Amino acid sequence: xxxxxFGTTSRYSDIVVHNRTAWIVxxxxxxxxxxxxxxxxxxxxLERLLDQAGSGKDRILxxxxxxxxxxxxxxxxxxxxxxxxxxxxxxxxxVQVLALAQPGxxxxxxxxxxxxx
Numbered sequence: 001x002x003x004x005x006f007g008t009t010s011r012y013s014d015i016v017v018h019n020r021t022a023w024i025v026x027x028x029x030x031x032x033x034x035x036x037x038x039x040x041x042x043x044x045x046l047e048r049l050l051d052q053a054g055s056g057k058d059r060i061l062x063x064x065x066x067x068x069x070x071x072x073x074x075x076x077x078x079x080x081x082x083x084x085x086x087x088x089x090x091x092x093x094x095v096q097v098l099a100l101a102q103p104g105x106x107x108x109x110x111x112x113x114x115x116x117x
Contacts, residue, residue, distance in 0.1 A: 006052060015053045020116045021061075022053040031104025035072035038106050039079040046111060047083075055113040057083065060090040066108040070096045076107055 007014025016023045026045045028038035050056050067076060073094065084090075090111075100108050 006049075015049050017053055017115055020114060022050070022055050022113045022115050023111070024049045024053065024113070025108065025110040027100065027102065027105055027108045031102055035067075035075040035106050036079050039076045042107055042109050043079065043083045046109060050111070050113055053113070054115040058085045058088040059114045060084075060088070060111050061114060062112040063090050063092040064110045065092065065094040066097045066100065066110075067094065068097060068100060068106050072106055 002018075004017040005013040005015070006017075012025075014024065024046060026042045026049065028041040029045075030038060030041060033041070047057060050059070065076065065080075067073060076094075100106075
């Protein structure tokens with residue numbers, strides 16, 4: 001099976017699909033918003049990318065959440081818990097990092113999801 005790349009630039013692809021598995025990473029669109037807003041931005045983008053890859057929220061296998069401040073954990077989880085369909089929570093890691101690539105980003109999420117049938 002070939003590797004498919006979507007939204008490819010010289011540095012990254014929005015989505016990489018291989019062997020009916022999609023890898024997706026997303027960051028917020030704002031740099032000055034609170035954690036709830038930034039998490040909603042990231043999850044909204046991830047949902048669109050999952051759809052583009054032929055997947056969905058209920059097909060996420062693994063998520064890695066990067067936070068710049070663990071004080072944001074509860075705020076991020078409140079948005080995450082409302083977003084994930086009941087009964088389909090993926091394996092998930094949440095880690096604090098010193099910084100993300102853009103000053104002001106508080107959250108970054110990487111997903112691995114099943115695609116197709």
